Amino acid sequence: MNARQVRLAITIVTALLALVLAPTAVRAETIDFTLTQSSQTGSPGQTLMFEGALSNPNSSTVFLNNDSFTIQPSFLSLDDSPFFANTPLSLAPNGSAGSSVGPVDLFNVDIGASATPGTYTLNVFNVLGGADGSAQDVLATAQFTVIVQNAVAPAPEPGSLPLLGSGLGMLGVSLLRRRRKTV
Numbered sequence: 001m002n003a004r005q006v007r008l009a010i011t012i013v014t015a016l017l018a019l020v021l022a023p024t025a026v027r028a029e030t031i032d033f034t035l036t037q038s039s040q041t042g043s044p045g046q047t048l049m050f051e052g053a054l055s056n057p058n059s060s061t062v063f064l065n066n067d068s069f070t071i072q073p074s075f076l077s078l079d080d081s082p083f084f085a086n087t088p089l090s091l092a093p094n095g096s097a098g099s100s101v102g103p104v105d106l107f108n109v110d111i112g113a114s115a116t117p118g119t120y121t122l123n124v125f126n127v128l129g130g131a132d133g134s135a136q137d138v139l140a141t142a143q144f145t146v147i148v149q150n151a152v153a154p155a156p157e158p159g160s161l162p163l164l165g166s167g168l169g170m171l172g173v174s175l176l177r178r179r180r181k182t183v
Helices: 003-021 081-086 160-182
Strands: 032-035 039-042 047-055 062-070 076-079 100-111 118-130 137-148
Touching (some): 039 047, 039 100, 062 137, 076 118, 100 118
Antiparallel strands (some): 118 137
């Protein structure tokens, strides 16, 4: 064997060893994620509660470590604290107790007082996690829609004005009687 053939043999053996001994790439598991009502309607100043269910279709435990979201426009704000309060740290393998949770409150959307009426559809909520407690892979994604309506001023009930009028009338009659008794 000449030097060139030796180098080629060493390169091939090294490549084969790297393939055999290198750890296999960890594939991020996915979970099933469904929002109970993915489109909700509200007025400026209101808070909308989004509920959902999570389940693990995999044969291994999946850890739920975090979330991420995109919400627009700026007068909409998302509170994800219900996700951390209502979901377990992990979902057990499919078919086991604890392989699903929900429906539970996952996040709330506050509609700011300056909100412009319209339909806002480019909103995304992601569940992050994976095979261990530090994984931050995207396990599931759900899109949601917020429909902002005009704020409606409360209208007085039809019976409230006549009731006020009759109360004032009775007060006037009472004052007239009292005045006549003293004269």
